[in-house]
Amino acid sequence: MTGNPDIASPKAELERLREEVETIRVQLVEAHKMAAVGRLTAGIVHEINTPIASILTNNEVILRSLEKLKTLVGAQQAGSAPSPKVVQILDTIQSLASVDKIACERISAVVRGLKTFSRADESELRESDLHEGIQSTLKLCQCQYRSQISVETDFGDLPKVECYPHSLNQVFLNIVVNAGQAIDGEGKITVRTRRDGDAVLVSISDTGRGIRPEDADRIFTPGFSTKAVGVGTGLGLAICKRIVEETHHGSLTFEGEPGKGTTFHIRIPVRQKKG
Secondary structure, eight states: OOOOTTSOOHHHHHHHHHHHHHHHHHHHHHHHHHHHHHHHHHHHHHHHHHHHHHHHHHHHHHHHHHHHHHHHHHHSOTTOOOOHHHHHHHHHHHHHHHHHHHHHHHHHHHHHHHHHHTOOOTTOOEEEOHHHHHHHHHHHHHHHHTTTEEEEEEOOOOOOEEEOHHHHHHHHHHHHHHHHHTOOSSEEEEEEEEEETTEEEEEEEEOSOOOOGGGGGGTTSTTOOOSOTTTOOSOHHHHHHIIIIIISSOEEEEEEOTTSOEEEEEEEESSOOOO
8 A cells, every 4th residue: 555645755845944933043144134224224325425425515615616716716826925825725726725635535444344244155154253243334324323322442463254244244233233222312332342261251241231130031032122112123142143153153142231231242263164
């Protein structure tokens, strides 16, 4: 007697379900990343549009000043000293050019940070400078928090780390964004790095609300969130834990008290296990 060919074996069905779960997991990771980047888009646009508007306005003034300068220089007798008006216009042009330079540098910094953060190297295990990824993440988050939240860094001497930079950038972004959202009003986020034996340790601290003891065991549970409805998905820290512990064979822990802020510790081996 033969079995019904239309009914899959338990082993085949289990494999199919595993593939479906993995597909959904990947989709959730990408969706959460896009949501996190989306929350920063308005700030990034502001950072780019404001310098551009400044450049355009200054260029209009420069063009008008140059026209006046041509008229004044043309009317001036040969060999005579420049008139005070000519000197004043030249000073104005120089000042505006300096402002334009600062504005362009701001645009370049934001664009470099965005390019570094979004680099599509998920499938490539390679040596990476973690400080570069952290700095890029902080640049993006500064667009969102502006002067309300100050950011301090205390970087140690780290070696290049064998990792998936794209994934770790997502971890840094999720935790820094969470830190900012935990702060009511003004506050501070501090990022520290140091060598820890055969690993590196990245600690991200905030002066926010902290974590209640009754919530501590559920922080990394998928779907759990202490944020208001519509602010968080409850997936961020769960995804971070998977990336750190399963993908990079590291550890993600935290410490904190209500009203005293929270610190997350990300420990990543300098070299990944082979095989």
